[in-house]
Ligand code: ATP
C-alpha cells in the first residue's frame with residue numbers, strides 16, 4: 001500500500017516532514033491520528049529503525065489500532081515501536097530503572113480503589129476528622145499537585161500560613177511514605193517518578209534520548225505539566241518531536257491538562273513547523289456545521305476553518321421527553337428500529353452522556369429490549385471483589401511488600417484471623433519498621449496471638465511455598481493452584497446463588513485473560529501480567545470485532561468515531577453541568593462547550609440529541625431547561641420531533657418569540673404495527689435472558705404491543721413485543 005495515497009497536500013506534508021519539531025494543529029476528524037500512523041510507516045520505509053520510534057496515544061486501544069495499521073502498511077517492525085499511553089511507557093521505563101531512585105523494580109501499581117484504602121489508613125493514622133477530611137478530596141488535591149510536579153515539600157512551602165493546606169501537605173507526606181513502604185506507585189506517580197528519574201540520572205535520560213529519536217504525541221492538547229516535561233526531556237537531544245492536537249478538544253483541565261502546552265508549542269520550540277489540516281473526512285456537513293456553530297461561542301480559541309466534501313446528510317435530530325425513562329425508551333426504540341431496518345450493526349452506535357450515573361436508565365431499557373451493549377468506564381472488571389481478591393493473591397506471591405494486597409487476603413476466604421489479630425500485626429509492623437507480610441513471618445514473637453498463630457503460619461507457609469515455586473509455574477497454573485488450595489470457587493459453588501455464579505464467571509474470565517496474556521506475550525511473567533492488568537483502562541477491553549452498542553461518557557469518547565451517535569441528557573444543569581452554570585468561571589463553561597464539540601464530532605452519519613424536562617438526581621426531581629448547547633446549533637440544521645417533544649421556545653428566533661403566527665406542524669409518524677403475536681394472555685413464553693414466564697397482559701402501545709410477563713425467576717417485566725422476541729412454549 002502506498003503511504004501517501006489518499007492524503008491531501010497538508011497531510012502529505014505532515015507525513016514527510018520528519019526532522020525537527022512539528023505541530024499539527026487541526027480540528028476534529030481531519031485525519032490527525034491517521035497522519036501520525038502514516039508518518040510512522042513513512043519513517044520505517046525511509047530507513048528509520050522501528051526501535052527508534054515512540055508514539056504516545058490516549059488509550060491502549062488507540063495504541064493497538066495504530067500498531068495494527070502500521071503493520072498493514074509496512075508489513076513489519078510494528079512490534080518494536082513503542083506505541084503506548086504515557087502511563088504504559090513510564091511503567092516500562094520504571095520497571096527497568098526505578099531502583100536508581102530508591103524503589104524496587106518489582107513495584108506495585110495502585111488503582112483508585114487501593115488509593116482510597118490507603119488514604120483511609122492515612123486519615124486514621126494522622127487522627128484527622130474523616131467528616132472534614134474526605135479521602136476523595138484529599139486524593140484529588142494530591143493528584144493535582146503531582147500533575148504539576150509539586151512535591152510534598154513544595155506543597156508545604158506553598159501552603160504558607162494556610163492551616164488547611166498545611167494539613168493536606170501532612171497527608172501528602174504520609175501518603176507518599178506509605179506508598180514507598182509498600183513499594184507501590186499510584187497512577188500519577190508513574191509519570192512523576194519517571195521525570196524524577198530522568199532528572200536525577202543523566203545516563204538513563206541519555207539512553208532513552210538515543211533510543212527514541214522520533215517522538216510523536218496524539219491528543220497533545222490534553223497533556224499536563226508532568227507529561228509535558230516527560231516529552232520535553234526525551235525530545236531535548238534529537239528534537240524530532242511531532243505533536244498533534246486540537247485546542248477545541250481540550251477537555252481534561254480537571255486532571256491538570258494545560259491547554260497552553262499546545263498553544264505555546266511554538267514558544268518551547270521556536271523553529272517548529274506548524275501544519276494545519278482543515279478538511280474533515282469524518283462527518284456529514286450538517287454535523288460539522290452543528291459542531292462549528294457550538295464551538296464558535298467560545299472566546300478563548302484559535303480560529304479554525306473546518307470544511308468537508310461529504311454530503312449534507314440528515315439533520316440533527318432533537319427530541320425532548322417528560323422524563324429520563326421516556327428518553328431512554330426512545331433511544332432504545334430508535335436503535336431497535338435501525339437494526340430491524342438493516343441500517344447498521346449495533347457496533348455502529350454509541351450513546352454518550354455527561355456523567356456515568358446516567359447510564360443506568362439506558363442499561364435497563366437496553367436489557368429489556370435485548371440489545372447487546374457495553375458500558376465503557378463503569379465498574380471495571382478488575383475492580384470486582386473476586387477478581388481483586390485473586391489478583392491480591394498473585395500480588396502477594398509477586399511482591400509481598402504490598403501491604404494492601406496481603407491484608408486483603410489474609411482472611412479471605414475466612415480462616416479465622418480476626419480484626420484484633422490484624423491490628424496487632426499492623427502495630428508490630430509499625431514498631432519494627434517492617435511491612436505487614438514481614439510481621440506475619442515474625443508472628444510467633446508477637447504477644448497475644450496465641451489462637452491465631454497456627455492459622456497465620458499455615459497462611460505464610462502456603463504463600464512461601466508458592467513464592468519458591470513461582471518460576472516453575474505458568475501464571476495460569478499458579479492462579480488455578482491458588483483457587484484450588486484456598487477453596488475460593490468451591491465456597492462460591494456451595495453458595496449456589498445468582499451472584500455467586502456471576503462471580504465464578506468473572507473468575508473464569510480472569511483465567512481466560514491470563515491465558516490470552518501468556519499466549520500473546522513472548523516471555524510472560526507474573527509481574528508482567530500484573531503490570532498489564534494494572535494499566536488496562538475500560539475502553540481497552542472492547543473487542544472491535546464484537547457487536548455491541550457502546551455507552552460511555554463524553555470524556556471517554558475522545559478520538560473515537562461512530563456512524564450513529566446519541567447525545568443524551570442535553571439539559572442545562574446536566575450538560576453544561578450544574579457547577580459550571582452556577583459558578584462564575586467562564587472558562588469552565590468553555591470547557592463544557594469543548595466537550596460538546598467533542599461529542600458532536602464523534603458522529604459520522606447521524607446525530608440525535610435528547611433531553612428530559614424532569615429528571616431524578618440523587619432522589620430529587622429536577623426540572624431543567626434544554627441545554628444552551630442545543631440552542632447554539634444553527635436552527636436550520638435541527639429537526640424537531642412531534643409537537644409534544646417540542647420545547648416551544650427553544651428554537652424560535654427571540655424577536656419572534658412573542659408573535660402569534662409561529663406555528664409548528666406536528667410531524668406525521670408512520671405506525672408500523674406488528675401483524676400478529678404468536679402468544680396471548682395466559683400463554684407460557686421464553687425470553688433469552690429472563691427465562692420462562694407467563695404472559696399476564698398485552699397492551700396496545702401505539703407503535704408496538706407492550707407485553708407484561710411474570711417470569712419464574714426474573715419477576716415481572718414489561719417489554720415491547722417487537723424487541724422482546726418472546727417464544728411461545
Ligand atoms: P479527532 O480530532 O477526533 O481525534 P482526527 O483528526 O484524529 O480526529 P482521524 O481519526 O485520523 O481524525 O480521521 C477521521 C476519519 O477520517 C477517519 O475515519 C480517517 O480514516 C478518515 N480520513 C482521514 N484523512 C483521510 C483522507 N485523506 N482520505 C480519506 N479518509 C480520511
Ligand code: MG
Nearest residue numbers: 032033034559
Ligand atoms: Mg484523533
